Amino acid sequence: MQMNSQQKKPVRKIAIGTSSIRGTIPTLGQYESSLERDFMELVRFDSNVELYTPQPVKISFHDRAGRKTTYVPDGLIEYRHDLFPASELKPVLCEIKYRDDFRKDWKRLIDxxxxxxxxxxxxxxxFKVYTEFEIRTNYLKNIKFLIEYRNEISPVSVEDNILIKLEELRISDPETLLVSLFRDPWVRADAIRVLWRLIALRRIGCDLTEVLTMRSKIWTMESRS
Structure with a gap:
């Protein structure tokens, strides 16, 4: 997700004491549950996203009994216009809900x-509803691991060595790649942090829907020729 100075204000503030799990995700806003927090981490990692607004709109409607009521969805995802396929994606108004919570209150929530x-x-x-089935996946585990590496400062020479060697190998894995570059295990221990950063920045490709290990298949996303 890109940094955006046009962050919109939520229509509803999270009240103190409404949840035992509350907090703020940098650049995104506040969450009211651990599931919302995990969802916002997915959004924060997504380079296609331009803007995320928690509690973006208040919708007035009549329920099945004819009573006038309101509903505030959990978030609105807006995508970048300068990147394909993001530029083709419609904004997503979303609700983040545990499946058990939906079952307990399904009549009201359906309306x-x-x-x-x-x-x-x-x-x-x-409009989409996301539950723990869509959110708590291997992909989430991987990005929680990788996201802290994105802001690290790494030696450009080490980055270049890794990227050049990986382009030469075409497809490799972290262990094979680093062993081929660095004999000293202490140097490899430092270099692995650089490698994780390059994966987090999408400069090195990897299937993040699978558990990330030292034997995961990786490839370069850049042509240096």
């Missing part, structure tokens, strides 16, 4: 979700 789907359609958006 809310129908109203949100209609509202999103009118705006040219889409």
């Amino acid at each position: 809310c979700f129908k109203a949100a789907k209609l509202y999103a359609l009118e705006q040219g958006w889409v």
Whole structure:
């Protein structure tokens, strides 16, 4: 996700004491549950995302009993216009909900979700519900591991050596690549941090839907010829 100075304010503030798990994700805003926190980490890692707004809109509607009520979805994802395929993606109005919570309150939530789907359609958006099944995956585990490496400062010479060697090998894995470059195990221990950073920055490709290990397949995302 890019840094964006046009961060929008949520329509609803998180009240103190409403949740035992509250906090803030840098550049994104506040969360009210650990599942929301995990979802926001996915958004923060996604280079296609331009802007994320928590509690973005308040939707007024009549429920199945005819009562006027309101619903505030958890977030709105807006995508970059300068990058393909992000430029082709519609904004996503989203709800983050544990499946058990949905089962306990499904009648009310179905009405809310129908109203949100209609509202999103009118705006040219889409509405999606994300549960722990979509959020808590190997991909999440991997990005939680990688995301802290993105802001590290690494020697350009080591980065270049890794990228040049990987382009030569075409496809490798972290262990094979580093052993081929550095004989000293202490040097390799430092170099692995550089490698994780390059993966986190998408300069080196890797299937992050699989568990990331020293034997994961990796390849260069850059042509240096």
